[in-house]
Amino acid sequence: MKKVVWFVLVFTLFGCSGNGEKFDGVFEGRPRVNPPYVVGNYPGTEFIFAIPTSGERPMTWTVEGLPEGLTLNEKTGIIRGVVKEAGDYGVKITAKNAHGSQVSELQIRIGKELALTPVxxxxxxxxxxxxxxxxxxxxxxxxxxxxxxxxxxxxxxxxxxxxxxxxxxxxxxxxxxxxxxxxxxxxxxxxxxxxxxxxxxxxxxxxxxxxxxxxxxxxxxxxxxxxxxxxxxxxxxxxxxxxxxxxxxxxxxxxxxxxxxxxxxxxxxxxxxxxxxxxxxxxxxxxxxxxxxxxxxxxxxxxxxxxxxxxxxxxxxxxxxxxxxxxxxxxxxxxxxxxxxxxxxxxxxxxxxxxxxxxxxxxxxxxxxxxxxxxxxxxxxxxxxxxxxxxxxxxxxxxxxxxQDQLGIQGKMVKKEGDCEIWIKPLYKGEVALAVMNRGEQAEKVEVPLQLAGFVNKALVRDVWLHRDLGEYESLKLDLEPHVTVVLRLTQH
Missing domain, CATH: 3.20.20.70 (Aldolase class I)
Known part of the structure; x- marks a missing residue:
C-alpha cells in the first residue's frame, strides 16, 4: 500500500513567520536579481530596463551579451538604448555588493511582442x-x-x-x-x-x-x-x-x-x-x-x-x-x-x-x-x-x-472542498505553484493530494508567504482560517 504523508499547517495569525527561515528585506543581504527574466521590445524603439535587484546598497552591475545599441549604467543598473535588429539576445547579468554577488540571465526579445510577463x-x-x-x-x-x-x-x-x-x-x-x-x-x-x-x-x-x-x-x-x-x-x-x-x-x-x-x-x-x-x-x-x-x-x-x-x-x-x-x-x-x-x-x-x-x-x-x-x-x-x-x-x-514566471500560464482552480478552492499554476522548469484559498466565513480543513499538481511521488514543498521549506510530501492537510490563502511552490523530488 502506498504510504501517505500528511502535513498539518494551521493558520491562526495573519503573517505568522516566526518559525520560518530568515528572509532578507529588499535592501538587506546579498544581491538577488528578481524577475522578469524575459522582456520584449519592438525593433528601432527605445528600450528601458532597470534590473530589478534586491540586496544591500551600494551595488554595482555588469552585463555580458548586450545587443548593439544598448548600454548599462553600472551604478544604477539601468539598461537603455535602441536595438535595430530583431532577434533573441541572451544577456548575463552580475550584481555585486559587499556581501557577494549573483549571476542571472535575461532574455531580451526584439520583435513583435511586448509584455512577455504581466505588467x-x-x-x-x-x-x-x-x-x-x-x-x-x-x-x-x-x-x-x-x-x-x-x-x-x-x-x-x-x-x-x-x-x-x-x-x-x-x-x-x-x-x-x-x-x-x-x-x-x-x-x-x-x-x-x-x-x-x-x-x-x-x-x-x-x-x-x-x-x-x-x-x-x-x-x-x-x-x-x-x-x-x-x-x-x-x-x-x-x-x-x-x-x-x-x-x-x-x-x-x-x-x-x-x-x-x-x-x-x-x-x-x-x-x-x-x-x-x-x-x-x-x-x-x-x-x-x-x-x-x-x-x-x-x-x-x-x-x-x-x-x-x-x-x-x-x-x-x-x-x-x-x-x-x-x-x-x-x-x-x-x-x-x-x-x-x-x-x-x-x-x-x-x-x-x-x-x-x-x-x-x-x-x-x-x-x-x-x-x-x-x-x-x-x-x-x-x-x-x-x-x-x-x-x-x-x-x-x-x-x-x-x-512573473516566464512560462506565462494563468492558474486554474482544479478542486473545491466546501468553501476552499485549490488552484494550480504550472511554472518554468517543471515546478508548480499551488494555492489553497478559504473564501468562507469559517475555518476549514482541506486535504490536498499532490497528484492534483501532477506529482506521482513526493514533492519538495515551500511556503512562499512564510519563506520556508516545509519538506517532502505526497499529500498535505491544511487547516485554514477564513479568508486565508496558502501558496506553495512544489518541486519534483
Missing amino acids: MGWNSWNTFGQHLTEALIIETAEALIANGMRDLGYNYINIDDLWQLKERGADGHIVIDSTKFPRGIKYVADYLHERGFRLGIYSDASKYTCAGVCGSLGYEEVDARDFAEWGVDLLKYDYCGAPASRDTAIVRYRKMGEALRATDRSIIYNICEWGRRKPWEWAKEVGGHYWRTTEDIRDAWDLRESGTGLYGIMDIIDVNGELADYAGPGFWNDPDMLVVGIFGNSSSINSGKVQYGCTLKEYRTHMSMWCMMAAPLLSGNDVRNMPDSVLNILTNPEIIAIN
Whole structure:
C-alpha cells in the first residue's frame, strides 16, 4: 500500500513567520536579481530596463551579451538604448555588493511582442482619482525606489483619467491640464525614464473619458503620435460614452491599436471595456496586450449579496478564473488593479451603501490570487505612506516570481472542498505553484493530494508567504482560517 504523508499547517495569525527561515528585506543581504527574466521590445524603439535587484546598497552591475545599441549604467543598473535588429539576445547579468554577488540571465526579445510577463507598476486612479499632479507622480516614483518596489519589478507608473482638459485644442491636439502638469507630460516621462521607470497614460474610445474630459475618438493617429513624442510607454484605453455594440468596440480599439503600432515607441496597449463584449476573444487581434475582464474592482472582499452589482475581490476571481485559456506571454487577462492597502480610503472606486476596506489577510489573498492568475500587478494605494504590513505583501519576491514566471500560464482552480478552492499554476522548469484559498466565513480543513499538481511521488514543498521549506510530501492537510490563502511552490523530488 502506498504510504501517505500528511502535513498539518494551521493558520491562526495573519503573517505568522516566526518559525520560518530568515528572509532578507529588499535592501538587506546579498544581491538577488528578481524577475522578469524575459522582456520584449519592438525593433528601432527605445528600450528601458532597470534590473530589478534586491540586496544591500551600494551595488554595482555588469552585463555580458548586450545587443548593439544598448548600454548599462553600472551604478544604477539601468539598461537603455535602441536595438535595430530583431532577434533573441541572451544577456548575463552580475550584481555585486559587499556581501557577494549573483549571476542571472535575461532574455531580451526584439520583435513583435511586448509584455512577455504581466505588467507591474502603479496607477493613480484607485486612491487619488482627480487629485492627480506632476508632484504626485514624481513623489510616487521616488517612493517606489526608496521602498524597494521598483527593485521587485514595479516599473510602470500610470497616469489615469483627468490629466487633460475637457475640450481638444484648436490645433486638434489634446490639451494637458497645466495646473496639474505645469511642465508637461514629456517632462514627467523623461524624469521617470532616467530612473528606470516607464510611463503609462489614459484615454477613451469616445469624445470624452469616463470623468468627462477629452477622449481620442477620431484623433487616434494624432494622439498616438503625441503620446509617443512625450515618451509614453503604455496606454490604458477606456470605453465610456461609446456604443454598446461589440463590432463598434472592435473597430474603435483596432483604430487606436494600429495608431500605436505605427509610432516609434514600444507602447503597451491596455483595452479597458470591462469585459462586457468578451475582449478575450478579440483584443489580441486588434493590438491589445492585456484586457479588462470585469467591471471595476472595489475595495471589498465579496459583494455578491450586496445587491449593488459591484465587484469585490471574490466576484472578480470567479469571472477571471474561467478565462485562463486566453492568456499567455504578451497577452493577459486583466482582473483590474490591486486594492491592497487602500483600507477603504478611496473616493474613486468606492461608492454606494457598502462598507469598504479589507483586512491584511484578505489583501494577502488578493495578491496571492492575482499572482496565481498571471494578472497585471498595478498597485493603487498611496505608496508614499503605507505600513510595513502592506509593503511586505506588495514586495514578497516569492509570490511575485510566480506572477512573473516566464512560462506565462494563468492558474486554474482544479478542486473545491466546501468553501476552499485549490488552484494550480504550472511554472518554468517543471515546478508548480499551488494555492489553497478559504473564501468562507469559517475555518476549514482541506486535504490536498499532490497528484492534483501532477506529482506521482513526493514533492519538495515551500511556503512562499512564510519563506520556508516545509519538506517532502505526497499529500498535505491544511487547516485554514477564513479568508486565508496558502501558496506553495512544489518541486519534483
